[in-house]
Amino acid sequence: MIDLFFATSPNVYKVSIALEEMELPHRLVPVDLSQGQHHDPAKLGGGVTGKVPVIVDHSPADGQGPYTVVESGAILQYLGEKTGRFLPSTMRQRSDVMQWLFWQVGGIGPIGGQTWHFRMFAPKIAPHFDNSYAMSRYDTMFAKLWRTMDDRLADRAYLCGDYSIADMATFPWVAYLEPQDGIDAYPNVRRWRDAIAARPAVRAAYAKGEAIDTGYERNEKGVSLFPWEGLMQHVIAT
Numbered sequence: 001m002i003d004l005f006f007a008t009s010p011n012v013y014k015v016s017i018a019l020e021e022m023e024l025p026h027r028l029v030p031v032d033l034s035q036g037q038h039h040d041p042a043k044l045g046g047g048v049t050g051k052v053p054v055i056v057d058h059s060p061a062d063g064q065g066p067y068t069v070v071e072s073g074a075i076l077q078y079l080g081e082k083t084g085r086f087l088p089s090t091m092r093q094r095s096d097v098m099q100w101l102f103w104q105v106g107g108i109g110p111i112g113g114q115t116w117h118f119r120m121f122a123p124k125i126a127p128h129f130d131n132s133y134a135m136s137r138y139d140t141m142f143a144k145l146w147r148t149m150d151d152r153l154a155d156r157a158y159l160c161g162d163y164s165i166a167d168m169a170t171f172p173w174v175a176y177l178e179p180q181d182g183i184d185a186y187p188n189v190r191r192w193r194d195a196i197a198a199r200p201a202v203r204a205a206y207a208k209g210e211a212i213d214t215g216y217e218r219n220e221k222g223v224s225l226f227p228w229e230g231l232m233q234h235v236i237a238t
Ligand SMILES: N[C@@H](CCC(=O)N[C@@H](CS)C(=O)NCC(=O)O)C(=O)O
Pocket: 009, 010, 011, 012, 033, 038, 050, 051, 052, 053, 070, 071, 072, 073, 105
């Protein structure tokens, strides 16, 4: 059994997708980020980075008792090695997957997060600041990452040929946020996104996640602050 310390966010959905795809028995343990629960390692399975996702594997391969893993990229690699699935064993193919996994965790994830922040939150949180430079910088960087991805997908179905943990890492970010010029400017990404959204394991991951209210995405009046659930549903429903 694996516990996934869970909030409805793109970084966490990467892992719930992997757990579903790899058919690993797991439980989602809600973490209410709005209450700061992620700052308490006791509420995070012993995770000390103050971030979700975190997993605790109660049956690790070494048989030496529960094992805690933090950082979404490291978790995906751990699960790929545990199961031998979605992470190739040959040198070049494996390195390809790791390159694109790192591209996600160091690129489209954090840049997507900042793009979202400056587009959606900064104007509300700090309306007295001129955020136009930051907004323009992150929009440009985000679109460049999408262009890289569209080029990469021009002659392959998935980022590294076969569907892999690199695709699982990238999908949640592409599903909830598009560049300013819209997804039609990136037809290969659209095809890739639609193919992944149709996978039963991906649908199961979102259905289970959205049945859990972690409080993260709602303000004190119960109003949704983070519309990624709705956007994901849109992607998955189409
Ligand atoms: N590099 C980390 C980033 C994880 C991350 O930023 N998680 C967010 C939710 S998507 C979080 O826990 N935010 C809470 C905070 O930073 O206070 C990973 O890939 O796992």
